[in-house]
């Protein structure tokens with residue numbers, strides 16, 4: 315990779331400060347500690363489980379590659395739970411206790427808006443693997459994401475619904491009002507519906523991620539005879555809402571956002587998940603060499619195809635591994651004091667071009683991911699409702 319003159323200057327500055335700084339010892343052990351702050355308990359663990367699988371495959375994959383000049387990555391994995399306080403705690407521990415070089419996490423945008431400012435203030439690079447709400451990279455110079463935002467992923471799905479049923483006119487929208495991602499995604503869906511010449515937004519219903527019974531909102535909605543229902547919520551509430559819509563007689567198309575983009579909703583709505591359309595930022599069939607390698611490594615470990623959340627989590631670790639590899643070409647990493655390593659790593663992350671399971675990605679100077687392709691999947695359940703998959707429709 316050709317390095318810009320600006321980058322050479324920056325490295326010079328880092329080298330100089332490395333000679334004088336004494337307050338922050340460098341990371342000397344062979345293994346570089348990378349923080350992983352994901353939900354392993356609580357409602358967001360339905361995503362966190364898939365994310366952890368992706369992260370574990372990445373750890374083996376990139377350590378075997380030997381690409382960081384004789385160094386390895388040591389993942390420091392901590393459970394954030396599914397709320398803001400848990401994420402804040404874990405970020406503080408990883409930054410000040412484990413003295414990590416960077417952080418992959420947290421799972422929910424709702425958590426990121428509380429936890430990321432701590433990393434930003436400490437000068438620790440964060441690569442978000444699944445935060446899709448508007449405003450995530452804008453939190454600061456050290457915050458970037460590999461999870462494309464709702465504004466680029468969601469509109470394709472409305473189009474896909476119209477291709478499946480060109481007669482759709484009346485659209486109802488549901489969203490979980492206590493979740494930052496769901497509020498952000500519904501805004502994009504609602505805008506796309508309002509701006510579409512053929513579509514009419516007939517109702518907007520509010521739910522909570524903790525709700526299990528949606529009968530009141532569903533009854534109010536079905537009396538308006540929608541031909542499409544669009545859902546922005548998380549996995550458990552989203553799955554229950556889908557199930558109850560069908561149980562109460564709704565037969566039209568259902569479109570779900572990123573929150574229902576996990577096989578972990580299958581046990582919630584079972585056979586009634588069938589046919590739900592889901593906007594996706596990953597296609598496990600993508601023939602790019604890096605995706606084939608990832609898919610094979612994933613199948614060897616877990617005997618299944620990877621999901622979007624697994625692929626994005628793998629990609630977040632890859633961004634750190636590739637950036638460290640480039641940085642280690644230019645610098646002896648053990649000579650950099652920790653604060654300078656974090657800073658240089660962040661600059662390197664933002665400059666890179668990455669061949670990943672998601673396809674080629676890069677970042678805007680702000681840390682927003684630039685990704686080329688997006689997809690729409692449709693859930694296909696077995697007749698007994700015991701197993702299912704996402705079939706690519708667009």
Ligand code: 1QQ
Nearest residue numbers: 422423445446447495573
């Ligand atoms: C966010 C999301 C969730 C569905 C991630 C798991 O997209 O919180 O931003």
